[in-house]
Amino acid sequence: MRDAIVGDDVFGEDPTVLELQESVAEILGKEAALFVPTGTMGNQIALRSHCGPGDEVLVDRSSHIFNYESGAAGALAGVQLHPIGGSGDFPTAAQFASAIRHGYYWETPTRLLCLENTLNKEGGRILPQNLVADIASVAADRGLRLHLDGARLWNASVATGQPPATLAEPFDSVNVCLSKGLGAPIGSLIAGSRDFIQTAHRFRKMYGGGMRQVGVVAAAGLYAVRHNLERLAEDHDNARILAEGLEPIKGIDATPERAETNIVMFDVPQGRALELVDAFGAEGVRVVPFGPSTIRATTHKDVSRDEIQRAVSSIQSVMTRLA
Ligand SMILES: Cc1ncc(COP(=O)(O)O)c(C=O)c1O
Incomplete structure (x- = not known):
């Protein structure tokens, strides 16, 4: 952190932030990534980038987005969260499928489906990849985008031996945190296609997450992904x-x-x-x-x-x- 080379990241000129974004995009197998201050902001920017006010987002009833983000989805993105499943187990693909609305003009349009791996409220449970594949195929058939709250995706990866990119592959966007088990003091990243990240960049600014000489913090994130994953x-x-x-x-x-x-x-x-x-x-x-x-x-x-x-x-x- 002391030796980090910094620049103004609002102008995209902080080399340490750029290096972190490129490294994490590569680890997650996505085209691009964006550094954000917190996991909550990462999820909320993703919701806002995929949806507009009045849209509906399907979420696991146990998810962080539904339970622990201070009502941000309604307050900031103007979306309606539709919780699926009950406590104790992951919702099935059939449960998600039956919640997707049909497109009548009087219904709330379902745009996005969010999953969480590992699932915090259920004790860090690992989302089975065959379930992800089933849910992703429902989302693709019905034209929904798919977001992963992967605050602890690193833990799922180490526990299953599956690379983070494999776990992230079915998703249009992924949020990962550096500040939990990885040990960095601050920071999360969202990753996805170049187009998605371009849209997210604008909403990061709107949500107050554009930071200046933030390479000092990104340096800790780089250290965390390079040294603290396997442990x-x-x-x-x-x-x-x-x-x-x-x-x-x-x-x-x-x-x-x-x-x-x-x-x-x-x-x-x-x-x-x-x-x-x-x-x-x-x-x-x-x-x-x-x-x-x-x-x-x-x-x-x-x-x-x-x-x-x-x-x-x-x-x-x-x-x-x-x-
Ligand atoms: C699954 C999950 N997503 C998102 C977050 C939000 O992260 P932050 O505390 O950095 O906003 C948390 C925080 O505990 C979490 O457990």
Whole structure:
């Protein structure tokens, strides 16, 4: 970051940003990519670039776009989100197909279909590629665009051994984050065709995401994609060890098989998630409530195997004390 060569990226003159965009476009097998400050902005620029106000977007009911982007799709793009499926599993191609409208003028035109890999709210579950293929063929038959929220696509890639470009291939646009398990302080990219990125460029400016000498930050992103991808496997091992450590604790329901990547979702007695998050936090174990009785823990490069063991012991002692 200290040595980054910078320029004004609003004029497309920051060589470090250009290098990052080219590298990530290549990794994702797309023509071009655009650096954006956050994953939320990446998703929202993609929605706005694919759709206009009054259009409908089909999303997984569990998705980040539907649940955790502060209503941005309606507020900024003016699109209507149509949630498909229920909690617990990915929606099927048939469920998406039956939600696509028929084109009568009194209906909301369905323009875009969004998927998320890995699926955060369902504990970092990996989207099966055969399901993606089925859904992509429904989208293609019905003339819909396809967007992937791949904030943690890197984790899906490392866990399955499939290159990111293979996982991204069926999609018109992909959003990836540098700031989660990859360890960069800031930044996401959206990738797609050159035309899509040209449109997205304009909306990035409109949404306030055009930055100036931002190569200092892009340099950290370049470091992250070059050095921190393969090691995500350690985070996945740590997540599994954490889930296995939590499983026998009285009052906790953690299913280790659900910890497919770097997220461990576990249940606690009804209505006690907030209180327990505070109690775990007081012991130095920082986790997030994901419902009245559900808690999310994530593993990442700054959490060691020893710290995972310590987290299990701390959670065990809190549960014993508060039982
Ligand atoms: C699946 C998914 N998409 C998008 C985002 C948004 O990323 P950001 O926090 O950078 O806006 C997140 C953040 O947790 C996420 O989990």
